[in-house]
Amino acid sequence: xxxxxxxxxxxxxxxxxxxxxxxxxxxxxxxxxxxxxxxxxxxxxxxxxxxxxxxxxxxxxxxxxxxxxxxxxxxxxxxxxxxxxxxxxxxxxxxxxxxxxxxxxxxxxxxxxxx
Amino acid sequence: xxxxxxxxxxxxxxxxxxxxxxxxxxxxxxxxxxxxxxxxxxxxxxxxxxxxxxxxxxxxxxxxxxxxxxxxxxxxxxxxxxxxxxxxxxxxxxxxxxxxxxxxxxxxxxxxxx
Numbered sequence: 001x002x003x004x005x006x007x008x009x010x011x012x013x014x015x016x017x018x019x020x021x022x023x024x025x026x027x028x029x030x031x032x033x034x035x036x037x038x039x040x041x042x043x044x045x046x047x048x049x050x051x052x053x054x055x056x057x058x059x060x061x062x063x064x065x066x067x068x069x070x071x072x073x074x075x076x077x078x079x080x081x082x083x084x085x086x087x088x089x090x091x092x093x094x095x096x097x098x099x100x101x102x103x104x105x106x107x108x109x110x111x112x113x114x115x
Numbered sequence: 116x117x118x119x120x121x122x123x124x125x126x127x128x129x130x131x132x133x134x135x136x137x138x139x140x141x142x143x144x145x146x147x148x149x150x151x152x153x154x155x156x157x158x159x160x161x162x163x164x165x166x167x168x169x170x171x172x173x174x175x176x177x178x179x180x181x182x183x184x185x186x187x188x189x190x191x192x193x194x195x196x197x198x199x200x201x202x203x204x205x206x207x208x209x210x211x212x213x214x215x216x217x218x219x220x221x222x223x224x225x226x227x228x229x
Contacts, residue, residue: 004157034217043119043205043220044158089157102148102171103218105157 004106021075023090030092119221138206147189
C-alpha cells in the first residue's frame with residue numbers, strides 16, 4: 001500500500017531562515033500533491049498544490065517542488081516568521097489521479113520558528 | 116477561515132455509547148468528507164458523501180456511518196464507542212467535478228471516550 005513519510009516530526013529554525021520540509025512517498029505515483037497547514041486544535045488549511053508535470057510552484061514566501069524520480073516533494077518557507085509556526089501536512093490523493101476528495105495525509109512536520 | 120462549520124466543538128462519551136457529529140459544508144460545495152485525526156497523526160479518511168450517498172470509504176468499521184442531507188450538510192455517527200475512537204474528527208467540503216481534491220476543512224470536533 002502507499003506510504004507517505006515526512007522528514008521529521010519537528011523542525012526548529014531561527015526567524016529569517018528558510019525552512020525546508022520533506023515529503024517522501026512510496027508504492028505509487030500521485031498525479032499531484034497538496035500541502036496543508038494545521039494549527040493546534042484547528043482543521044488543516046490548504047496552501048499549495050503541485051502537479052507531476054510541474055517542477056516548482058510558488059506562492060508568496062512558499063515554494064513547493066515535486067520530483068517524481070525521487071518520489072519526493074519539498075516545501076520551503078523563506079524568510080520564516082514566528083507566525084509560520086504550525087504543523088505542515090503533505091497530502092497526495094489516495095489514488096493516483098483521484099478527484100474524489102480522498103486525500104492520504106502524512107503525519108506532518110511541526111515547525112517552530114523562534115525569534 | 117473556511118465556511119465549513121462543525122458541532123459540537125468538544126464531546127466526552129463513555130465506552131459503548133453512540134455519538135453524532137454534525138457538519139455544514141461551505142456554500143456551493145456538494146461533497147463532504149470525514150477524517151479522523153488521532154493525536155500526533157495526520158488525518159485519516161473515513162468516508163465521503165455526494166448526493167446523499169456514501170461515495171468511497173477508508174479502512175473504518177461499519178459502526179462508523181454517515182448521512183448527507185439535501186442542503187449538503189452531513190452527520191457522522193459512531194456506535195459502540197471504543198477508547199481508540201478518541202480523536203479530532205474533521206469534516207471537509209469540496210465541489211465535485213473540480214480538477215483536484217482541494218478540501219476545505221472545518222475546525223473539527225474533539226471526541227474523548229472514557
